[in-house]
Amino acid sequence: MAAGPLVRPYRIRWNGSVKRLHPAWLVAAVAFVALVGAAGFRATPGVLIHPLHDEFGWSLGTISLAVSINLLLFGLTAPFAAALMERFGIRRVVAYALLLVSAGSGLTVFMKHSWELIALWGVLVGLGTGSMALAFVATITGRWFVHRRGLIxxxxxxxxxxxxxxxxxxxxxxxxxHGWRAAALTVAGAALAVVPLVLWRLRDHPSELGVAPYGGEFVEAPVATGGAARRALGALRLASRKPAFWLLAGGFAICGATTNGLIGTHFIPAAHDHGMTEPTAASLLALIGLFDIAGTIASGWLTDRMDSRVLLGWYYALRGLSLLVLPMLFAATVRPSMLVFILFYGLDWVATVPPTVALCREYFGASGPVVFGWVFASHQFGAAIAATATGLLRDRLGNYDLAWYIAGGLSISAAALSLLLFRTRNASTAATPSVAAVAA
Structure with missing residues (x-):
C-alpha cells in the first residue's frame, strides 16, 4: 500500500540531512496534548470543594458523592470507549469526549442545586473523561508502537x-x-481548544497512512465486527476466567483509592484543615504531578526492561509506607518533611500504569486494551469508594487521619496481590481470543 499524503510532511533535519519522522510520534504527541486538555477537570474537585461548600452549604459528603460518580463513570466508560475506538475510530471518540468535558464543566456556572452538580460533574464529565481514560493510552500504544511501548x-x-x-x-x-466559576470556565475552554487539533492530526491506525507501527511490520487495520458493548462485555467474560485479571483489578482498585479518590480529592481540604492556604496546598499537589511525570516515564522505561510484577510490588509497598507517615507531616506551613513526601509520592503516583498495561497485554493478547479498560474501571471504582468514604469520615471524625492509615495498609496489601501474579506467570496470551473473535 502506498504511503498516504500525511506521511510526507513528517520530516526533521539532523546533522545536515533530512530524515523522516515516523507518524507514530506525531500521533503520540497529539494524544499527549489531548490528555493534558482533558486533565483540567482532574484538578478541579480538590480546588472547588470548599468554595462550593461555602456558597451553597452542601456537605463535603454531598460534594464528594458527585466526585465519586465522576470517578466511577470515568472507569466504567473506559472499556466501552476502547471498544468504540475500534468500531468508530479514535479521533471521533476523543473529539466527542472533549466536547462532553467542556459542556459538563462549563454548565456548572448555572447550577443551583446539588443534583445539578452530580449530573454535570458526575455524569457528563465522567463520561467524557472516561472516554479518554488510560484505555485510550493502551489503544494508542498498542496500535502505533511495537518498540518503546512501555516508554510511550x-x-x-x-x-x-x-x-x-x-x-x-x-x-x-x-x-x-475571581471565584470558582472562573476556574470551571477555564477547564471548559481548555478541553474545547484541543478538539480542532484532534480532528486535524489524530489518526486511527498506521495502515491509514500506509506505514507500519513504529518498530513493527505493516498490518491492515482490523475490521470491527459486532457492537462495541458486545465486544467489551465479551472481553470481560473471558478475562474474568483468569486469576490474573482479578489480581490486577484488585491491585488497581487500591491504586485508584489511594490516588484519585484520596490524595487527588482530599489532599487540599486536609491541608486546609491544618491551616495551610488552598493555593499553597494546590501547589503541593501540582508538585506531585511534576514528579509524577518523571516517575511515570521512568516506570515505562523500566517496564521495557524488568518484570512488571516486581515493579508493581515495589510501587505499592513504597506508596503504603509513605501514606502511613503522612498524618504527621501536615502543618500550616510547608516543612521539608512534607516536600520529601511530595517528591517520594509523586514519583509513585501513577507509575503503576505502564507495568499494568504491559501485564494486560501479556495475559490477554490482542484483547489487552479492552481488558485494561475493565482493570481501569476497578481503579476508578476504588477511587469512587475512597472519595465518598473519606468525605464521610471527615464529616464524622473532624479529621482525615484514619483515612491515611487505612490507605497505607491497603497499598501494602496491593503489593502482595501483585507478587501473587507470579503464580500465573505461565498463562498463555495466545489462549485468549482477540476482541474481534469475542464479538464474532
Missing amino acids: TGVLTAGGAAGQLVFLPLLALLTDA
Missing part, C-alpha cells in the same frame, strides 16, 4: 499529570481571585 505508555500517562501540573495552581489562583 509512561509518557502518555504522564500527560494527565502534566495537565494537573498546568491547571492546579492556575485554578487555585483563579478561584481565590
Whole structure:
C-alpha cells in the first residue's frame, strides 16, 4: 500500500540531512496534548470543594458523592470507549469526549442545586473523561508502537499529570481571585481548544497512512465486527476466567483509592484543615504531578526492561509506607518533611500504569486494551469508594487521619496481590481470543 499524503510532511533535519519522522510520534504527541486538555477537570474537585461548600452549604459528603460518580463513570466508560475506538475510530471518540468535558464543566456556572452538580460533574464529565481514560493510552500504544511501548505508555500517562501540573495552581489562583466559576470556565475552554487539533492530526491506525507501527511490520487495520458493548462485555467474560485479571483489578482498585479518590480529592481540604492556604496546598499537589511525570516515564522505561510484577510490588509497598507517615507531616506551613513526601509520592503516583498495561497485554493478547479498560474501571471504582468514604469520615471524625492509615495498609496489601501474579506467570496470551473473535 502506498504511503498516504500525511506521511510526507513528517520530516526533521539532523546533522545536515533530512530524515523522516515516523507518524507514530506525531500521533503520540497529539494524544499527549489531548490528555493534558482533558486533565483540567482532574484538578478541579480538590480546588472547588470548599468554595462550593461555602456558597451553597452542601456537605463535603454531598460534594464528594458527585466526585465519586465522576470517578466511577470515568472507569466504567473506559472499556466501552476502547471498544468504540475500534468500531468508530479514535479521533471521533476523543473529539466527542472533549466536547462532553467542556459542556459538563462549563454548565456548572448555572447550577443551583446539588443534583445539578452530580449530573454535570458526575455524569457528563465522567463520561467524557472516561472516554479518554488510560484505555485510550493502551489503544494508542498498542496500535502505533511495537518498540518503546512501555516508554510511550509512561509518557502518555504522564500527560494527565502534566495537565494537573498546568491547571492546579492556575485554578487555585483563579478561584481565590475571581471565584470558582472562573476556574470551571477555564477547564471548559481548555478541553474545547484541543478538539480542532484532534480532528486535524489524530489518526486511527498506521495502515491509514500506509506505514507500519513504529518498530513493527505493516498490518491492515482490523475490521470491527459486532457492537462495541458486545465486544467489551465479551472481553470481560473471558478475562474474568483468569486469576490474573482479578489480581490486577484488585491491585488497581487500591491504586485508584489511594490516588484519585484520596490524595487527588482530599489532599487540599486536609491541608486546609491544618491551616495551610488552598493555593499553597494546590501547589503541593501540582508538585506531585511534576514528579509524577518523571516517575511515570521512568516506570515505562523500566517496564521495557524488568518484570512488571516486581515493579508493581515495589510501587505499592513504597506508596503504603509513605501514606502511613503522612498524618504527621501536615502543618500550616510547608516543612521539608512534607516536600520529601511530595517528591517520594509523586514519583509513585501513577507509575503503576505502564507495568499494568504491559501485564494486560501479556495475559490477554490482542484483547489487552479492552481488558485494561475493565482493570481501569476497578481503579476508578476504588477511587469512587475512597472519595465518598473519606468525605464521610471527615464529616464524622473532624479529621482525615484514619483515612491515611487505612490507605497505607491497603497499598501494602496491593503489593502482595501483585507478587501473587507470579503464580500465573505461565498463562498463555495466545489462549485468549482477540476482541474481534469475542464479538464474532
